Amino acid sequence: xxxxxxxxxxxxxxxxxxxxxxxxxxxxxxxxxxxxxxxxxxxxxxxxxxxxxxxxxxxxxxxxxxxxxxxxxxxxxxxxxxxxxxxxxxxxxxxxxxxxxxxxxxxxxxxxxxxxxxxxxxxxxxxxxxxxxxxxxxxxxxxxxxxxxxxxxxxxxxxxxxxxxxxxxxxxxxxxxxxxxxxxxxxxxxxxxxxxxxxxxxxxxxxxxxxxxxxxxxxxxxxxxxxxxxxxxxxxxxxxxxxxxxxxxxxxxxxxxxxxxxxxxxxxxxxxxxxxxxxxxxxxxxxxxxxxxxxxxxxxxxxxxxxxxxxxxxxxxxxxxxxxxxxxxxxxxxxxxxxxxxxxxxxxxxxxxxxxxxxxxxxxxxxxxxxxxxxxxxxxxxxxxxxxxxxxxxxxxxxxxxxxxxxxxxxxxxxxxxxxxxxxxxxxxxxxxxxxxxxxxxxxxxxxxxxxxxxxxxxxxxxxxxxxxxxxxxxxxxxxxxxxxxxxxxxxxxxxxxxxxxxxxxxxxxxxxxxxxxxxxxxxxxxxxxxxxxxxxxxxxxxxxxxxxxxxxxxxxxxxxxxxxxxxxxxxxxxxxxxxxxxxxxxxxxxxxxxxxxxxxxxxxxxxxxxxxxxxxxxxxxxxxxxxxxxxxxxxxxxxxxxxxxxxxxxxxxxxxxxxxxxxxxxxxxxxxxxxxxxxxxxxxxxxxxxxxxxxxxxxxxxxxxxxxxxxxxxxx
Numbered sequence: 018x019x020x021x022x023x024x025x026x027x028x029x030x031x032x033x034x035x036x037x038x039x040x041x042x043x044x045x046x047x048x049x050x051x052x053x054x055x056x057x058x059x060x061x062x063x064x065x066x067x068x069x070x071x072x073x074x075x076x077x078x079x080x081x082x083x084x085x086x087x088x089x090x091x092x093x094x095x096x097x098x099x100x101x102x103x104x105x106x107x108x109x110x111x112x113x114x115x116x117x118x119x120x121x122x123x124x125x126x127x128x129x130x131x132x133x134x135x136x137x138x139x140x141x142x143x144x145x146x147x148x149x150x151x152x153x154x155x156x157x158x159x160x161x162x163x164x165x166x167x168x169x170x171x172x173x174x175x176x177x178x179x180x181x182x183x184x185x186x187x188x189x190x191x192x193x194x195x196x197x198x199x200x201x202x203x204x205x206x207x208x209x210x211x212x213x214x215x216x217x218x219x220x221x222x223x224x225x226x227x228x229x230x231x232x233x234x235x236x237x238x239x240x241x242x243x244x245x246x247x248x249x250x251x252x253x254x255x256x257x258x259x260x261x262x263x264x265x266x267x268x269x270x271x272x273x274x275x276x277x278x279x280x281x282x283x284x285x286x287x288x289x290x291x292x293x294x295x296x297x298x299x300x301x302x303x304x305x306x307x308x309x310x311x312x313x314x315x316x317x318x319x320x321x322x323x324x325x326x327x328x329x330x331x332x333x334x335x336x337x338x339x340x341x342x343x344x345x346x347x348x349x350x351x352x353x354x355x356x357x358x359x360x361x362x363x364x365x366x367x368x369x370x371x372x373x374x375x376x377x378x379x380x381x382x383x384x385x386x387x388x389x390x391x392x393x394x395x396x397x398x399x400x401x402x403x404x405x406x407x408x409x410x411x412x413x414x415x416x417x418x419x420x421x422x423x424x425x426x427x428x429x430x431x432x433x434x435x436x437x438x439x440x441x442x443x444x445x446x447x448x449x450x451x452x453x454x455x456x457x458x459x460x461x462x463x464x465x466x467x468x469x470x471x472x473x474x475x476x477x478x479x480x481x482x483x484x485x486x487x488x489x490x491x492x493x494x495x496x497x498x499x500x501x502x503x504x505x506x507x508x509x510x511x512x513x514x515x516x517x518x519x520x521x522x523x524x525x526x527x528x529x530x531x532x533x534x535x536x537x538x539x540x541x542x543x544x545x546x547x548x549x550x551x552x553x554x555x556x557x558x559x560x561x562x563x564x565x566x567x568x569x570x571x572x573x574x575x576x577x578x579x580x581x582x583x584x585x586x587x588x589x590x591x592x593x594x595x596x597x598x599x600x601x602x603x604x605x606x607x608x609x610x611x612x613x614x615x616x617x618x619x620x621x622x623x624x625x626x627x628x629x630x631x632x633x634x635x636x637x638x639x640x641x642x643x644x645x646x647x648x649x650x651x652x653x654x655x656x657x658x659x660x661x662x663x664x665x666x667x668x669x670x671x672x673x674x675x676x677x678x679x680x681x682x683x684x685x686x687x688x689x690x691x692x693x694x695x696x697x698x699x700x701x702x703x704x705x706x707x708x709x710x711x712x713x714x715x716x717x718x719x720x721x722x723x724x725x726x727x728x729x730x731x732x733x734x
């Protein structure tokens with residue numbers, strides 16, 4: 018399986034490759050779901066791609082945000098440059114990017130970002146039919162659904178194995194956008210999920226802490242299961258992480274794939290560079306709902322000891338630490354944890370006396386606090402200083418009266434460099450040691466000599482000229498390796514009017530839409546020119562039959578399809594639709610629902626993230642209508658579609674809040690309590706459960722319509 022490493026900086030690109038990554042992913046500054054990653058841009062993109070290709074490492078460019086109409090020309094310029102720079106594939110979220118790639122360039126390779134929320138066969142099949150080559154599955158995808166995608170499609174499957182988990186289903190988190198006008202779908206997420214919240218049941222506080230902060234993912238013990246399920250690429254999260262994290266994650270997964278190693282030891286090494294408490298070691302794969310780490314929301318490292326005393330010292334505190342497992346040195350990072358109290362310090366001067374280490378800090382921790390190592394300076398320095406080198410076999414011919422000749426062979430690529438005629442030595446001919454010493458000095462290149470054969474005959478070459486032979490020969494080799502790699506990438510720009518093919522006007526329908534989950538919510542609304550979307554909180558067929566039988570026959574009924582649905586959930590929904598002829602349409606919240614477009618009338622929810630004309634026109638080839646985005650900035654730029662009001666889902670998630678708050682175990686007879694989460698700033702969010710075969714949850718906030726259009730989809734639930 019391919020090890021795919023995150024790259025946020027030039028330095029981390031080199032670190033990832035030095036430690037054996039098979040592929041890397043990064044942005045070129047724009048249209049990037051990690052807006053803070055700006056180190057790689059159009060000025061150095063080609064250089065970065067060439068460096069990766071020199072080491073036979075693939076480059077996947079992230080163009081994985083929602084795109085505005087006003088940005089299409091800038092997007093095309095970026096894609097043109099990337100195609101000319103020979104990137105291997107594009108990771109995308111917005112179908113506008115897909116359309117441009119597929120219609121402007123020959124053989125462009127497109128991967129579906131996890132932001133597209135693909136998590137079952139039906140969603141994967143829809144994208145395969147469009148022309149996607151690979152899906153980066155949602156982190157919530159179960160092992161059984163991975164197997165089905167592998168068995169029933171020809172798509173490559175990429176799956177996250179290490180790093181931070183978003184609590185919200187990818188692509189459908191609107192919390193940061195609604196509360197702070199900073200869109201997660203535009204790379205601006207403020208990570209409000211990592212803040213503290215209090216949970217209330219019947220106005221009584223039942224839990225507080227980091228209630229929306231999941232533990233980090235670590236699937237190093239699940240590689241056999243993933244491979245057997247059909248995963249071909251192991252994706253490491255962390256484009257904003259430091260170099261040591263990139264180095265260690267690639268190292269550990271490389272070792273786990275290629276040799277019989279102690280996986281517990283590797284997990285401890287991984288914890289050293291980043292963890293938020295115990296790892297999630299595959300809970301989503303098997304449907305486990307307990308993933309939140311309410312005590313920690315940031316890196317805590319590994320436990321190395323305890324504080325034995327804290328005393329004032331001048332204007333500082335003298336802190337004595339007992340550590341038997343780690344020698345504390347200057348530049349280490351430590352975290353002191355005592356209950357909910359956490360203090361982070363950098364280590365300056367250290368005094369050692371046996372297992373007792375004395376450091377000084379302006380911060381005052383509590384005695385008996387646990388001490389965690391968050392940065393092992395010497396360990397990380399060693400990781401980051403490793404350099405990638407290619408082994409070369411060389412032949413150097415320096416025969417007086419003949420052209421100087423250097424032959425270099427590296428991984429099957431051979432070059433022959435010829436220079437001027439070699440002078441005859443008058444007194445001191447070259448010796449083999451001099452030539453070998455010169456050619457072994459390759460510190461300023463990405464090569465190292467494995468074997469060298471030197472043929473000399475009464476030759477005289479000054480040292481500067483010999484160095485020049487070496488430089489030119491290795492420059493030729495580097496160029497040839499990159500050229501040979503790039504010959505495999507056939508994409509090129511087609512100069513045509515491809516945008517005109519899909520440029521059609523949106524025709525507004527007359528109806529308003531109303532979402533409800535019981536008949537009482539709609540009986541007072543006139544049925545004329547209205548469509549009613551039934552969104553049951555429990556998708557039990559008999560219960561649904563009974564409920565909709567009480568609704569007047571002249572009401573046009575649609576069924577709301579959940580955002581997340583595993584293969585068992587979809588079987589249940591198929592049964593509901595097949596046995597209830599009252600449903601003439603469906604509302605689609607995720608690409609998997611596109612399977613119903615041929616049989617039913619369809620409206621696309623705001624969770625489909627339609628924010629430009631190209632994406633709108635692609636999807637309206639399949640669907641009948643759409644609800645505009647609830648994100649304020651995006652809606653201001655693109656306000657077609659149906660306006661939304663009512664209780665909007667700002668997050669969809671798969672974990673169970675009841676497990677987080679009450680440590681309750683799952684059961685068929687589970688009674689869900691109507692929890693309210695409150696932020697430290699006093700904002701309240703209702704938690705709503707939807708039960709199909711599995712349970713799913715939404716974080717809700719009441720929204721007014723985000724524009725002045727009369728036509729609305731009103732959520733009455």
